[in-house]
Amino acid sequence: MKNDRFLKACRREEVDCTPVWLMRQAGRYMKEYMEIRNKHSFLTMCKTPELAAEVTLQPVNKLGVDAAILFADILLPLEGMGIDLEFAKNEGPVIHNPVRTKADVDKIRVIEAEEATPYVMEAVRLCRKELEGRVPLIGFSGAPFTLASYMIEGSGSKTYINCKQMMWQAPEVWHALLNKIDEVIVRYLKAQIKAGAQAVQVFDSWVGTLSPRDYEEFVLPHSKYVMDNLKGEGVPVIHFANNSSTLLELVKKAGGDVIGLDWRINIDEAWKRLGYDVAVQGNLDPIALFAPPEKIGEMVKEILDRVGNRPGHIFNLGHGIQKETSVEHVIALVEAVHKYGKRNL
Amino acid sequence: MKNDRFLKACRREEVDCTPVWLMRQAGRYMKEYMEIRNKHSFLTMCKTPELAAEVTLQPVNKLGVDAAILFADILLPLEGMGIDLEFAKNEGPVIHNPVRTKADVDKIRVIEAEEATPYVMEAVRLCRKELEGRVPLIGFSGAPFTLASYMIEGSGSKTYINCKQMMWQAPEVWHALLNKIDEVIVRYLKAQIKAGAQAVQVFDSWVGTLSPRDYEEFVLPHSKYVMDNLKGEGVPVIHFANNSSTLLELVKKAGGDVIGLDWRINIDEAWKRLGYDVAVQGNLDPIALFAPPEKIGEMVKEILDRVGNRPGHIFNLGHGIQKETSVEHVIALVEAVHKYGKRNL
Numbered sequence: 001m002k003n004d005r006f007l008k009a010c011r012r013e014e015v016d017c018t019p020v021w022l023m024r025q026a027g028r029y030m031k032e033y034m035e036i037r038n039k040h041s042f043l044t045m046c047k048t049p050e051l052a053a054e055v056t057l058q059p060v061n062k063l064g065v066d067a068a069i070l071f072a073d074i075l076l077p078l079e080g081m082g083i084d085l086e087f088a089k090n091e092g093p094v095i096h097n098p099v100r101t102k103a104d105v106d107k108i109r110v111i112e113a114e115e116a117t118p119y120v121m122e123a124v125r126l127c128r129k130e131l132e133g134r135v136p137l138i139g140f141s142g143a144p145f146t147l148a149s150y151m152i153e154g155s156g157s158k159t160y161i162n163c164k165q166m167m168w169q170a171p172e173v174w175h176a177l178l179n180k181i182d183e184v185i186v187r188y189l190k191a192q193i194k195a196g197a198q199a200v201q202v203f204d205s206w207v208g209t210l211s212p213r214d215y216e217e218f219v220l221p222h223s224k225y226v227m228d229n230l231k232g233e234g235v236p237v238i239h240f241a242n243n244s245s246t247l248l249e250l251v252k253k254a255g256g257d258v259i260g261l262d263w264r265i266n267i268d269e270a271w272k273r274l275g276y277d278v279a280v281q282g283n284l285d286p287i288a289l290f291a292p293p294e295k296i297g298e299m300v301k302e303i304l305d306r307v308g309n310r311p312g313h314i315f316n317l318g319h320g321i322q323k324e325t326s327v328e329h330v331i332a333l334v335e336a337v338h339k340y341g342k343r344n345l
Numbered sequence: 346m347k348n349d350r351f352l353k354a355c356r357r358e359e360v361d362c363t364p365v366w367l368m369r370q371a372g373r374y375m376k377e378y379m380e381i382r383n384k385h386s387f388l389t390m391c392k393t394p395e396l397a398a399e400v401t402l403q404p405v406n407k408l409g410v411d412a413a414i415l416f417a418d419i420l421l422p423l424e425g426m427g428i429d430l431e432f433a434k435n436e437g438p439v440i441h442n443p444v445r446t447k448a449d450v451d452k453i454r455v456i457e458a459e460e461a462t463p464y465v466m467e468a469v470r471l472c473r474k475e476l477e478g479r480v481p482l483i484g485f486s487g488a489p490f491t492l493a494s495y496m497i498e499g500s501g502s503k504t505y506i507n508c509k510q511m512m513w514q515a516p517e518v519w520h521a522l523l524n525k526i527d528e529v530i531v532r533y534l535k536a537q538i539k540a541g542a543q544a545v546q547v548f549d550s551w552v553g554t555l556s557p558r559d560y561e562e563f564v565l566p567h568s569k570y571v572m573d574n575l576k577g578e579g580v581p582v583i584h585f586a587n588n589s590s591t592l593l594e595l596v597k598k599a600g601g602d603v604i605g606l607d608w609r610i611n612i613d614e615a616w617k618r619l620g621y622d623v624a625v626q627g628n629l630d631p632i633a634l635f636a637p638p639e640k641i642g643e644m645v646k647e648i649l650d651r652v653g654n655r656p657g658h659i660f661n662l663g664h665g666i667q668k669e670t671s672v673e674h675v676i677a678l679v680e681a682v683h684k685y686g687k688r689n690l
Contacts, residue, residue: 159667161635168636211608211630213647246590246610263556265591285556290506291513302558322504 001198003135006067010199010236010258012279012312018304018341019066020334021138023240023286024320025059026071030327032058042087046073052123053130060135062327063334067136067199070127070192072120074142074203075150077188080116081108081180083151091155098154100162102170105177110184113191120188124195139197141185143204143241144178144222151177160209167218178222186229193233201238202226202256208243215247220254227255238281242319248273263288263318268306279312284333286317289325293332300336315341346543348480351412355544355581355603357624357657363649363686364411365679366483368585368631369665370404371416375672377403387432391418397468398475405480407672408679412481412544415472415537417465419487419548420495422533425461426453426525428496436500443499445507447515450522455529458536465533469540484542486530488549488586489523489567496522505554512563523567531574538578546583547571547601553588560592565599572600583626587664593618608633608663613651624657629678631662634670638677645681660686 001007005019027033033055036045045051056071075093079085084096099105114121127137142150150156152163166174189200207219223239230237240260241251252259252274261270261282271280288299300315307313315337321330346352350364372378378400381390390396401416420438424430429441444450459466472482487495495501497508511519534545552564568584575582585605586596597604597619606615606627616625633644645660652658660682666675 159632161632161667161669164630164632165635168633168640208609212611214630243588243609264553264589266557285509285559287504287506287509288513290510295513322506324506 001133001136003066006314007136007198007236009312009314010238010279014311014343016343017338018307018313018315018343020315020337020341021065021067021069022059022063022317022321022330022333023069025063025065025069025330026055027321028323029321029325029330030058030062032062042073045071046076047119049119049122049126052119053126056123056127056137057130060131063331064338065135065334067138068127068131069138069140069201070120070124070197072123072140074140074146074205076117076120077113077141077184078147078151080111081184093150093155095150095154098162099151099177100166102173102176105173105180108177108180110180110187113184113188117188121191121195124192124197128196136198137196138199138201138238139189139192140201140203141189141192143202143207143239144181144185144226145207145210145219146203146205147181147185148174148178149206151181157206160206164214167214171218174218178218182222182225185226189226189230190233193235197235199236199238200230201240201260204239204241204244204251207241207247210247212247212250215244215250220250223251223254231255236279240281245270252278258314260316261318266306267303267313268308271307271310276310276312279314281314281316283316283318286319286322286325289317289321289329289333291329293329296329296332297336297340300333301340304337304340309343346478346481348411351659352481352543352581354657354659355583355624359656359688361688362683363652363658363660363688365660365682365686366410366412366414367404367408367662367666367675367678368414370408370410370414370675371400372666373668374666374670374675375403375407377407387418390416391421392464394464394467394471397464398471401468401472401482402475405476408676409683410480410679412483413472413476414483414485414546415465415469415542417468417485419485419491419550421462421465422458422486422529423492423496425456426529438495438500440495440499443507444496444522445511447518447521450518450525453522453525455525458529458533462533466536466540469537469542473541481543482541483544483546483583484534484537485546485548486534488547488552488584489526489530489571490552490555490564491548491550492526492530493519493523494551496526502551505551509559512559516563519563523563527567527570530571534571534575535578538580542580544581544583545575546585546605549584549586549589549596552586552592555592557592557595560589560595565595568596568599576600581624585626590615597623603659605661606663611651612648612658613653616652616655621655621657624659626659626661628661628663631664631667631670634662634666634674634678636674638674641674641677642681642685645678646685649682649685654688
């Protein structure tokens with residue numbers, strides 16, 4: 001590995017410079033990505049390893065980030081489970097057979113990842129080959145709650161009414177569904193690691209809709225199952241729960257070598273609450289990329305100053321890059337991290 | 346006042362029973378409201394004191410809540426400022442002349458509330474008359490950030506890109522706009538109090554999009570100006586900032602006799618962080634109303650148990666009632682608060 005800052009930081013080891021990568025760094029804000037996207041559907045891109053690998057490498061070449069993250073969608077493993085998934089134009093994912101009852105849960109299949117999503121593993125292998133050890137490759141999966149929320153609601157949601165109704169009215173159905181999802185996630189991430197992923201991130205994008213008591217009862221045991229089952233795999237696991245600053249202690253209890261932070265909390269305060277036996281990742285507001293480059297630099301410096309010299313910080317946004325973002329501003333961000341994040345070893 | 350539990354709790358005095366009212370208690374989930382709404386536009390309802398008073402009283406009659414809140418919209422004061430506002434069908438508010446530049450801000454007018462929104466003050470007077478002292482009447486306004494966000498974005502937003510760009514690129518324009526908004530809010534709330542509002546709530550519905558450092562620099566001074574200028578008015582001020590559990594200490598610093606809490610934090614933990622020299626309001630997940638009534642009762646009891654015997658808690662949801670909510674479940678909630686919230690005086 002020519003650049004191992006990212007992996008070292010995950011292990012809380014000293015680094016020459018704070019590593020940086022960005023959630024959704026392979027995406028629509030980039031001209032090179034859109035050239036491919038204009039020729040292929042989103043799902044075709046995900047399912048064609050050559051295309052997935054190509055867009056995975058684009059930000060590494062263009063931005064100089066310290067890690068690549070596999071181009072894929074968190075919902076891909078759902079198809080093998082029997083979910084009828086469509087990416088409707090401008091509407092995001094739509095599930096035509098949402099899971100609402102015990103009978104629906106009974107029908108859900110738990111199959112092997114190589115069988116359900118062979119193209120993902122092939123993309124991982126291809127990315128590793130094409131990266132030639134320049135930077136590490138991160139694999140990823142949705143977390144149990146976030147995958148369940150799509151399966152139950154049938155799409156994105158503002159209210160999660162169906163999800164919460166299942167938790168409160170039929171907790172045994174909820175847990176039965178989550179047990180199946182947990183197992184699929186573990187198999188999916190183990191397969192990615194086996195194929196060559198050098199770290200994995202678990203995205204709990206929508207769990208911020210829950211109260212702490214509901215997180216503790218209905219989510220924590222499932223996220224913990226996933227984390228516990230990845231412990232022996234020898235790669236760092238990043239656990240990112242968006243909009244969950246009040247859940248941080250519970251997220252840590254669920255597990256992960258690195259805890260992802262959104263921008264709603266100061267990083268020093270968050271790390272203190274978590275304890276220094278985990279690494280942290282974050283936490284710039286993704287909208288900061290719409291500020292002038294000098295201002296971006298100031299905001300980067302402020303986060304790095306809050307972290308100080310403590311090893312174990314991976315710079316990232318607090319959520320994914322917006323599609324209207326300017327690539328030049330993203331490059332300015334990466335340069336600012338590498339400038340202000342230099343350490344005297 | 347026949348029922349003064351709510352006002353006593355705002356002042357942290359002992360009460361016979363925990364008071365309860367619900368954000369958006371006058372609204373579309375109620376048959377009686379829809380009967381009027383089907384005959385009139387939303388804006389007509391807001392601007393016709395007889396209709397506004399009628400829907401304000403509906404939840405008092407139907408639910409047995411301990412306070413009425415004026416039926417109005419937070420955007421009403423914007424029209425007098427020169428904002429071209431429309432409530433588009435199913436799309437929420439649309440502003441046809443969003444504020445983006447210094448020239449736009451210069452054009453914004455700061456006028457007297459009785460001149461800009463006489464119908465609001467008339468509705469307050471009418472509500473007081475029709476309530477006949479049964480329960481207190483709460484007036485309200487949007488907070489500086491939330492009103493500014495609509496004026497700048499031109500509608501609701503997921504990203505607040507234009508708002509944040511103004512803060513970061515042209516802070517003097519941002520503060521000039523907010524100074525005008527602050528003054529309008531103070532005049533608007535003072536006029537409501539003069540007309541008869543017995544408490545007022547300031548809603549910062551969207552401020553949860555900000556990092557603590559941005560809140561502190563760009564919002565806190567403005568919210569504080571509003572709170573400071575209401576101190577001499579002799580009525581309790583409730584300050585509710587949604588999705589802002591990490592900002593609680595700053596929200597308290599801005600001011601308010603009662604701090605509103607969403608459902609993302611345990612109420613005992615939040616109150617401890619705030620300090621016991623303020624009252625608190627909240628904090629049930631509004632989606633809890635979709636649970637079976639027995640489960641609603643359990644969730645109510647859990648919040649009341651966390652509060653214990655400390656005076657100064659007003660029961661409420663952590664955000665507004667959803668339009669799909671069952672009225673019977675709302676009644677079950679109010680009954681549960683009155684059952685489990687009884688105090689031995």
